[in-house]
Amino acid sequence: MKPRPHIHRTHIVRLHGSPGEAVSLDSYITSEREGMTAGHLRELSGFTAQLSAKLATEQARQHLDLHEGTEHLVRILGSDEVRGCTDPLPPHLAEAGVAAAYLLKGMDMIPDSIPEIGLTDDARLIARVFDRNPQLLK
Secondary structure, rough: OOOOEEEEOEEEEEEOOOOEEEEHHHHHHHHOOOOOOOOHHHHHHHHHHHHHHHHHHHHOOOEEHHHHHHHHHHHHHOHHHHHHHOOOOOOHHHHHHHHHHHHHHHOOOOOOOOOOOHHHHHHHHHHHHHHHHHHHHH
């Protein structure tokens, strides 16, 4: 029997390198959103091939929300809305940028190199960004 893809719904994570210190995904996303600029978002649009390549791994196939969310992020990063955005970014675009930047990191809350669980935090963060910004799914 083929294993069922994981869908993640927890809202609390631990920061890598900060044992015992938990932060909510919402707090992390909000904090990182403040530093996201239109220039940074357009720069991230140049990394859609790397985002798509991350989905080609066996570990990524185990995370349904990671797969679906990354496909949406690639579409958003290639959109006219991103190409024409200016500062200050609307929150939904800033948070899409946070998700894309996080996915591109290899060393994050759970390093991607850890077998079976390395992409769990990526999947959860992306899913939370889309939960917070349903207009990104249109």
